Amino acid sequence: MRIDQLEPTPSSADPLEIPLELLESVRRHQSHLSALIVSLRAAGLDEDVVEASVRTLVDSYAHDLTVAIRTMMKEPHHG
Numbered sequence: 001m002r003i004d005q006l007e008p009t010p011s012s013a014d015p016l017e018i019p020l021e022l023l024e025s026v027r028r029h030q031s032h033l034s035a036l037i038v039s040l041r042a043a044g045l046d047e048d049v050v051e052a053s054v055r056t057l058v059d060s061y062a063h064d065l066t067v068a069i070r071t072m073m074k075e076p077h078h079g
Contacts, residue, residue, distance in 0.1 A: 019072070021068070021072055022065070022068055022069075022072075025064060025065065025068055029057070029061040029064070032057060033054065033057055033058070033061075036053060036054065036057055037050060037054060040053055
Protein backbone atom coordinates (compact mmCIF):
# COMPACT_ATOMS: atom_id res chain seq x y z
CA MET A 1 0.00 0.00 0.00
CA ARG A 2 1.30 3.44 -0.94
CA ILE A 3 0.70 6.62 1.04
CA ASP A 4 -1.63 7.90 -1.68
CA GLN A 5 -3.85 4.84 -1.16
CA LEU A 6 -4.51 5.52 2.53
CA GLU A 7 -8.00 6.31 3.72
CA PRO A 8 -8.50 8.98 4.84
CA THR A 9 -5.98 10.56 2.52
CA PRO A 10 -3.13 12.28 4.39
CA SER A 11 -3.04 16.04 3.97
CA SER A 12 0.57 15.88 2.82
CA ALA A 13 2.54 13.11 1.16
CA ASP A 14 5.83 14.98 1.43
CA PRO A 15 8.79 12.88 2.59
CA LEU A 16 9.25 12.87 6.35
CA GLU A 17 12.51 13.63 8.09
CA ILE A 18 12.90 10.61 10.36
CA PRO A 19 15.02 11.19 13.47
CA LEU A 20 18.09 8.96 13.57
CA GLU A 21 16.86 7.45 16.84
CA LEU A 22 13.79 6.06 15.04
CA LEU A 23 15.30 5.13 11.70
CA GLU A 24 16.06 1.49 12.54
CA SER A 25 12.55 0.99 13.89
CA VAL A 26 11.00 2.50 10.76
CA ARG A 27 13.12 0.31 8.49
CA ARG A 28 12.34 -2.83 10.49
CA HIS A 29 8.61 -2.22 10.41
CA GLN A 30 8.62 -1.37 6.70
CA SER A 31 10.41 -4.63 6.02
CA HIS A 32 7.96 -6.63 8.14
CA LEU A 33 4.99 -4.95 6.48
CA SER A 34 6.28 -5.63 2.97
CA ALA A 35 7.05 -9.26 3.79
CA LEU A 36 3.63 -9.76 5.36
CA ILE A 37 1.80 -8.42 2.32
CA VAL A 38 3.84 -10.53 -0.09
CA SER A 39 3.36 -13.68 2.02
CA LEU A 40 -0.38 -13.24 2.47
CA ARG A 41 -0.97 -12.55 -1.20
CA ALA A 42 1.24 -15.49 -2.21
CA ALA A 43 -0.87 -17.69 0.05
CA GLY A 44 -3.93 -16.57 -1.91
CA LEU A 45 -5.65 -14.88 0.99
CA ASP A 46 -8.54 -12.53 0.38
CA GLU A 47 -7.63 -8.82 0.24
CA ASP A 48 -9.84 -8.22 3.31
CA VAL A 49 -7.64 -10.60 5.29
CA VAL A 50 -4.52 -8.92 3.92
CA GLU A 51 -5.90 -5.51 4.90
CA ALA A 52 -6.83 -6.68 8.42
CA SER A 53 -3.37 -8.18 8.90
CA VAL A 54 -1.70 -4.98 7.70
CA ARG A 55 -3.87 -2.96 10.10
CA THR A 56 -2.78 -5.20 12.99
CA LEU A 57 0.89 -4.71 12.13
CA VAL A 58 0.46 -0.94 11.69
CA ASP A 59 -1.32 -0.71 15.06
CA SER A 60 1.58 -2.58 16.66
CA TYR A 61 4.04 -0.20 15.03
CA ALA A 62 2.05 2.81 16.23
CA HIS A 63 2.42 1.51 19.78
CA ASP A 64 6.17 0.92 19.37
CA LEU A 65 6.65 4.33 17.79
CA THR A 66 4.73 6.06 20.58
CA VAL A 67 6.92 4.37 23.20
CA ALA A 68 10.07 5.37 21.30
CA ILE A 69 8.95 9.00 20.97
CA ARG A 70 8.06 9.22 24.66
CA THR A 71 11.48 7.85 25.54
CA MET A 72 13.17 10.36 23.22
CA MET A 73 11.22 13.25 24.74
CA LYS A 74 12.42 12.33 28.22
CA GLU A 75 16.04 12.68 27.14
CA PRO A 76 17.65 15.98 28.25
CA HIS A 77 18.47 17.25 24.73
CA HIS A 78 14.82 16.97 23.57
CA GLY A 79 13.25 19.28 26.06
